[in-house]
Amino acid sequence: THFGFETVKESEKAKKVHEVFENVAQNYDVMNDAMSLGIHRVWKDIFLDRLSPTKNTKLLDVAGGTGDIAFRFLNHVKNSNQEENCHVTVMDINSNMVEVGKIRSEALKFDKSVISWEVGDAECLPFKDNSFNAYTIAFGIRNVTHIDKVLEEAYRVLQPGGRFMCLEFSHLPNSAAQWVYDQYSFQVIPVLGKLIAGQWQPYQYLVESIRKFPDQKNFGSMIESAGFRSVTYENLTLGVVAIHSGFKL
Ligand code: SAM
Secondary structure (H helix, E strand, O other): OHHHHHHHHHHHHHHHHHHHHHHHHHHHHHHHHHHHOOHHHHHHHHHHHHHOOOOOOEEEEEOOOOOHHHHHHHHHHHHOOOOOOOEEEEEEOOHHHHHHHHHHHHHOOOOHHHEEEEEOEOOEOOOOOOOEEEEEEEOOHHHOOOHHHHHHHHHHHEEEEEEEEEEEEOOOOOHHHHHHHHHHHHHHHHHHHHHHHOOOHHHHHHHHHHHHOOOHHHHHHHHHHOOOEEEEEEEEHHHOEEEEEEEOO
């Protein structure tokens, strides 16, 4: 019947969409691993250790992509017996990333009640004031248009006592190390991009965006200007990335 035909067609389409999303996810994950030599996984684990979430944590993970931080958060509270009343909201501006994340979340068998997915802009969050007690953004703030707006919005949606944490590429205080890192960045990364993803321009852009992003101290000052207190940072891998932290008091 016509109805039967449509049903088959629609399930085929859903399957195709699913495949496309899976491909995107796989490419994204492969590129992350290739460019950071797999180290991004270690950075993300350390990031969650530093946040060390406890019971009743309502986390907003902004620019959450395909869920790397959210899944680590859920595993962390589970493994440390702190999962009671914990919840994570993953928000990303790209609905494709969110769709991939949902598929990954199902495959990893996370309970739907502890994770929700939203499409939205970090510069204008679709949440009420004081909605969360933790905010994370990992490899997301570097590419936004107005960093100050993102920080202001983070401050707004956090409850008093809430914590802001950011994981982002940064600058190496040791200039010899920075030189070696620059050689790798400007010469190896675009080539890897070409070999693995078939394009070098986006990876050239990536490297340039890392160089343009404010250094640890300047970014820390921006976080303070948004109202956060007890702002600190920690370098990982000689400052290739840094973790910034601040509290809304
Ligand atoms: N946090 C994830 C991780 O660490 O694997 C994803 C990081 S990915 C490099 C950067 C993400 O930022 C992308 O998914 C992109 O869609 C998202 N993004 C870029 N601009 C954004 C904005 N203004 N608001 C929210 N998300 C944004």
